[in-house]
Amino acid sequence: MALFSSLTPVFIAIICVLIGVILRKTNGEKEKRNIKSELPSRPWVDEDLKDGTDHPLEEEEVDEEWQGLEENVAHVPFTAERYSEAEMIKKSQTFYELLNKRRSVRFLSDEPVPREVIDNVIRTAGTSPSGAHTEPWTFVVVQDPCLKHKIREIVEEEEEINYKKRMGDRWVNDLKRLRTNWIKEYLDTAPYLILIFKQVYGRLPNGKKKTHYYNEISVSIACGILLTALQNAGLYTVTSTPLNCGPQLRVLLQRPANEKLLLLLPVGYPKTDATVPALTRKPLEDIIVFM
DSSP states (O other): OHHHHHHHHHHHHHHHHHHHHHHHHHHHHHHHHHHHHHSOOOTTOOGGGGOOOSOTTGGGOBOSSOOSOOSSOOOOOOOOOOOOHHHHHHHHHHHHHHHHTOOBOOOBOOOOOOHHHHHHHHHHHTTSOOGGGOOOEEEEEEOOHHHHHHHHHHHHHHHHHIIIIISHHHHHHHHHTTTOOSOOTHHHHSSEEEEEEEESEEEOTTSOEEEOTTHHHHHHHHHHHHHHHHHHTTOBBOOBOOTTOHHHHHHHTTOOTTEEEEEEEEEBOBOTTOOOOOOOOOOHHHHOOOO
16 A cells, blocks of 8 residues: 555656647647648649549550651751841831730620631641650640530649639739630630640650650640730630649540640730729830840
């Protein structure tokens, strides 16, 4: 009995230590959760990049020795058209004035656009340079009303989540002045939707992967040329990057796993009552540096 009495303070001390450890661990976990919940949103993290629908063995199929490219491509004489200094200045000024009229238009008419024009602007985009001339792009043109509406449903469902949860207050507030939201009527009304996919790799005749160097940069350049070609043809669009819609749209359009959506462009004529924000562009001195 005396032994038990002498050990009682020890037991009490041990119990207090254990309680303290448990409380400290519990408080630590709460702090971690609070810190995690307070972390700033990262709107640039696109779930499309996690589109893991590739076949599981594809990583082992890369053929490092043969890319299916001709070893000895014939080189032919190149003849360039030369302009006088006055002509160069005039052409550059005229082209700038044309492109300076380019605006992102979200109110597009359903007025038909000649199919040949669409063929030509995409053909023009296909002249873009690409890493090792791999031409890693696919332009999917959608004109079927039902398919366009399915695209709209997918985009609007994800965009509502983007605006309310993923994008964060700063991004949403920055967009308020442009009066944008997750409602994308132009996906139904525009006569054409052009979805540009980057091919992250190609396929060789033997079924193995073909490396597409700088595929995203190459396709981005092609998109810029496409925007220019549309402006030159008198057509308008808005550059749409539907966050977290890529995998669903790829499956809907039956595109292979090596293609990832980069850009969605509704294409057509502006509505007669279309409006755009009264924005200005940076002056030349703010975007040019001569060394």
